[in-house]
Amino acid sequence: VVRLNRDEWIGRCLVWLAALSAGLVVVLYAKISEWAINLFFGMQRTAWWLPLVLTPVAGMLITWLTLRWFTGVNGSGIPQTMAALNKHHGEAMMHRLVSLKIALAKIVLGTGALAAGFSAGREGPSVQVGASIMIAFKRYLPASFAIEPRHLLLAGGASGISAAFNTPLAGIVFAIEELGRSYEEKTNGVLITAIVLSGLVSISLLGNYTYFGSIEVGEIGADIVIPVIVTGLFCGLVGGLFSRVLIESSRFTPCRLDQFRKYHPVWWAGFCGLMVALLGAVSLGAAHGTGYAYTHQLLGDDFAGTWYYAPVKYLATLFTYLSGVPGGIFAPSLSIGAGFGYELNLLFQDPEIAVAVNALAMTAFLAAVTQAPLTSFIIVMEMINGHAMVISLIAVSFIARVVARLISPPLYATLAANYVAKAD
């Protein structure tokens, strides 16, 4: 029989409090992001030319602030969390990658980037924010309460994914597949506690929703096999390219463009912002935001897609990431994938499976970009309540991942290794 002493109880209660706080902050972040996107689209409806000024200027300001005071806040947040989880160097650089200061800056600047029209998501940032908040409680834990910082980070990151989109299963699998890369039995307790408590916060505040609603895929038969293979191959290719560009951008060759990016990062951010704004101007705003509305529409019955959505969003998301503003690529990847689904449906010409193909393409593109196929199909399954097509989702995400692997090393692990290399 296990007996708990006083310190054990204090430790446990603090871990619960940490998980509740992480869930609360991530949910608030979700609400603020939504508000920021609505604010931007409101401004854009008032004056279509406003983004051409706002996006570059805000991008320059956010990048300047990031470089000056908040290093570690740029980009997704997942590589930072993975670097902090590194067994050899993680602890030494943890304060520069996950902290309350970084969490706050990530939320404020990330929301700012969305309000300025950048194409970004809040999934990656939620991972970093969740991990930052869980680890901030470390110092208050009783000395005799045995818990590794690693486990708090894992639990925080997972609860970030879980609370951000009401996808608790994806949170668990993400912790195993991407963050932890191992299934440690001991992690279980903290990880699951964190996911359940932050999930409860999310459900109490936002209700038990399915992010994209429940899709109606109808009866899926053998006619889905060819679409699965084609979608997997195509999205694997374009997703692999996407991830390769992001990885290459973290290196600076002697060529003139790279030298400009390196020595004038703020001007470069302004240029990227201008590109996003221009893409938005020629696409009726498709370039901006997380892409939620478009994706939701494509998964509904009355889907009215456009051929230019996927390429526009693809480029806008690349420019957003390259600018160095805080922002994730999960949500944009899902909407780029849905956009490619529209393109692929032009090829298959079968309205019966159109919605299913969109879901497949979302999964495949995300799996190709992140090279985390389990997380990808589970997150899509949880977002669309798509249990009926689970085998197709598994298959398409693994095909996409195999193809993407031929083109690009794994995105997050490679970017995390950059942080670790700098620490050496």
Add this chain to the structure above:
Amino acid sequence: VVRLNRDEWIGRCLVWLAALSAGLVVVLYAKISEWAINLFFGMQRTAWWLPLVLTPVAGMLITWLTLRWFTGVNGSGIPQTMAALNKHHGEAMMHRLVSLKIALAKIVLGTGALAAGFSAGREGPSVQVGASIMIAFKRYLPASFAIEPRHLLLAGGASGISAAFNTPLAGIVFAIEELGRSYEEKTNGVLITAIVLSGLVSISLLGNYTYFGSIEVGEIGADIVIPVIVTGLFCGLVGGLFSRVLIESSRFTPCRLDQFRKYHPVWWAGFCGLMVALLGAVSLGAAHGTGYAYTHQLLGDDFAGTWYYAPVKYLATLFTYLSGVPGGIFAPSLSIGAGFGYELNLLFQDPEIAVAVNALAMTAFLAAVTQAPLTSFIIVMEMINGHAMVISLIAVSFIARVVARLISPPLYATLAANYVAKAD
């Protein structure tokens, strides 16, 4: 760029063929089991006293055959697969734990046990059968095709879970949580291929069904918190006791009962069969079969449960396992759990949450018996399409597992260690 030579292609195709074969056999096994259960209940309806003769005699015959010719066929099949996966001793004893002979005997004798009225499932046996079939293809793989036997076993076991109940996600998680106890990136390929292909076989032959149908849990609010805690604690207790009894039964103390079991296993099997038959006679047949019908009924709208179902099924499943006939405990555990859900509903007195409590109790009891909480909540989620209550399912399975752990060591790992110890 990866280039595949001829041997690589032959190897891959053979792995695909192995996965398709595993899926096919597991699905056939499912059909035969169903037929066997119907056969038994048909006989029982004709003559209520027939089981009192049939169950003991068939149990003696099956146990005699198992002991005489088919050692390794008794019981669940999961401990055998885990023992074969053992890093140090697995390969040496693999032929006694997973082979085509064992797969065939497991199906025939396992079906026989169901036809004779024993209380058993086909989940554990499907794991052993799947692993046996995948590993049987090992000898035909080209020598240069690098694949570890371990990975074939894992993939086969996982596809067994997946194809048995159309629960592919549970198959993946089971391989990570229980069989493999580690997340190896390299396993992914074979594991996922096996699950997708065996899943496709299952869907083509049986359709894309949800094992227990979709349940209607309605709106779940804060009023589920107390039931989650109470159900987790209660099922953790009774499930932990269940697993402790099974573990203790694998040792033989000098007391008279254990000596009888040890030296007269066939007579002992007859006694256990008689007990199952008597339990069935006093419970209108509740003791027999997998418990599918009862569980399905409890998860529907017009649930007419009985207070004696859970204790009767509990004892019948214990006696079935102790008899040594082949048969798993997943399906009976789910139905015992549903039965305890009925009991707990008498306590909560809230018809709004009655179905939800049944689902919670199923998850909690399975999690307590197997001490595999992730697999337990995912398998129930996939069987009832219960995504709406995923946080409650996660919470209840972990509470149950924590309580069960206080009472009993992990069932499958302990039984697997017994096989390994014998090999030393």
